[in-house]
Amino acid sequence: MQNIDWSSLSFGYVKTNYNVRCYYRNGKWGELEISSSEQVSMHMAATCLHYGQEAFEGLKCYRGKDGKVRIFRWKENCKRLQSSAEAIMLAKVPDEIFKAACWKVVQLNKDFIPPYGTGGTLYLRPLLIGTGEKVGVGPADEYLFMIFVTPVGPYFKAGFKPVKMQLVRDYDRAAPMGTGHVKVGGNYAASLRAGERAHHEGFAASIFADAKTKQYIDEAGPANFFGIKDGKYITPDSGSILPSITNLSLRELAADMGLVVERRHVPIDEIGTFEEAGACGTAAVISPIDSIQDRENGTVYQIAKNGEPGPWCQKLYKRLTGIQFGEEEDKFGWCEFVDVD
Ligand SMILES: Cc1ncc(COP(=O)(O)O)c(C=O)c1O
Structure with a gap:
């Protein structure tokens, strides 16, 4: 368990140990990779930097009252990422890669899942970006799908207030x-x-x-x-x-x-x-x-x-x-x- 003051977490970035990544090259998705780097290296002409070929998701993982770890409705986030991909011509992430990436990144960072009772959760941020270079406007040939996580505190610190x-x-x-x-x-x-x-x-x-x-x-x-x-x-x-x-x-x-x-x-x-x-x-x-x-x-x-x-x-x-x-x-x-x- 990490030495984190769970009660003072906000909705912000906290460094964790690992993120997971998967590259789309030559028309297909590769193997899921584990990274401990917070950096992404890419071509300066990547389409995500110029033409907005970028989509993301946000879902949470919870430590329950029974001590078990739950992910909430990941299939819906996966479907929504696929519909974002469709809309701006990104390579679609298949369900099995999305699910495997969620499970892997949670397991690798299990020490960052806030304990039950603190109101905190582990926030998962899937990201899908065009990394292939293009100078003329058009969709990339290469993509990166990754998920990083960060522990977040309860949104309403002072209670549930309008x-x-x-x-x-x-x-x-x-x-x-x-x-x-x-x-x-x-x-x-x-x-x-x-x-x-x-x-x-x-x-x-x-x-x-x-x-x-x-x-x-x-x-x-x-x-x-x-x-x-x-x-x-x-x-x-x-x-x-x-x-x-x-x-x-x-x-x-x-x-x-x-x-x-x-x-x-x-x-x-x-x-x-x-x-x-x-x-x-x-x-x-x-x-x-x-x-x-x-x-x-x-x-x-x-x-x-x-x-x-x-x-x-x-x-x-x-x-x-x-x-x-x-x-x-x-x-x-x-x-x-x-x-x-
Ligand atoms: C523009 C916008 N609307 C609505 C939502 C709420 O969506 P969800 O309940 O899936 O988090 C979000 C957050 O993801 C959002 O960014």
């Missing part, structure tokens, strides 16, 4: 027929200005309006939006948002817990009618939303009452993290065990 968000219309993170539905670096570059400005103006994150009409909620920074009212879990249906695996899981849990699930356009002026709202993603699971300020006209939609998360946000959060940490029955079969001993 945050203020800012709705923006003067920046778009993705175009309607662009790449918003896949996890590629360019989307994040496009979202940086709005996000940094939101932080600077005192908000936890920006919420983007849909790029075409600016009438609907699209994505909540690096998370999906959901609202709850009248016994319904409502989340935007849009071709330019990332299909969040946390949102997928929350929809299944919400239905299981008796809520009606609606995926549809969510008009901005509906925000004020929600009894609860949240942003969901792997990092935080759920960030309950206190209020949303419309930056263009200054309207503030107050959602949370007395600065506290609502009952559904709490129930959903508890149920999902309960499954991930092995405290509740995993009746959907979302967790798979990694043998680390």
Whole structure:
């Protein structure tokens, strides 16, 4: 076990012992390799550096109440990486390589899996990049798929507290027929200005309006939006948002817990009618939303009452993290065990 102060971990990078890598050359994937280097060496004309041929993923591994190590819904992350690869013409990583890489990197870094009870998890960051050189615009002939891991702390150190968000219309993170539905670096570059400005103006994150009409909620920074009212879990249906695996899981849990699930356009002026709202993603699971300020006209939609998360946000959060940490029955079969001993 590493000498780490588990309780002070944030969502940041901590050096671990190993990462795993696999190279695509001459039309095929090679063997999985183990590396102890934090560096990647590549040609200066690699397509990931020039033409944005880069996709990534984020998933977590948990030390459960029973001491066992679980990985949550890796197949969904694998499918999403394949769909990102399809969208920007990267070589696709087959399921068996993705799975073997996840298992190997967790086993090699088992001492960095935060103990149960600390709220910490081991975050896996798969990365797929075009490494082949190209000067004219075009997809590379060579790719690198790698996974590194880093232990991360609980997202809410001060407890599960609602945050203020800012709705923006003067920046778009993705175009309607662009790449918003896949996890590629360019989307994040496009979202940086709005996000940094939101932080600077005192908000936890920006919420983007849909790029075409600016009438609907699209994505909540690096998370999906959901609202709850009248016994319904409502989340935007849009071709330019990332299909969040946390949102997928929350929809299944919400239905299981008796809520009606609606995926549809969510008009901005509906925000004020929600009894609860949240942003969901792997990092935080759920960030309950206190209020949303419309930056263009200054309207503030107050959602949370007395600065506290609502009952559904709490129930959903508890149920999902309960499954991930092995405290509740995993009746959907979302967790798979990694043998680390
Ligand atoms: C833009 C964006 N939306 C949504 C999410 C949430 O997705 P997930 O629940 O799969 O982590 C993420 C994080 O991966 C993201 O970067």
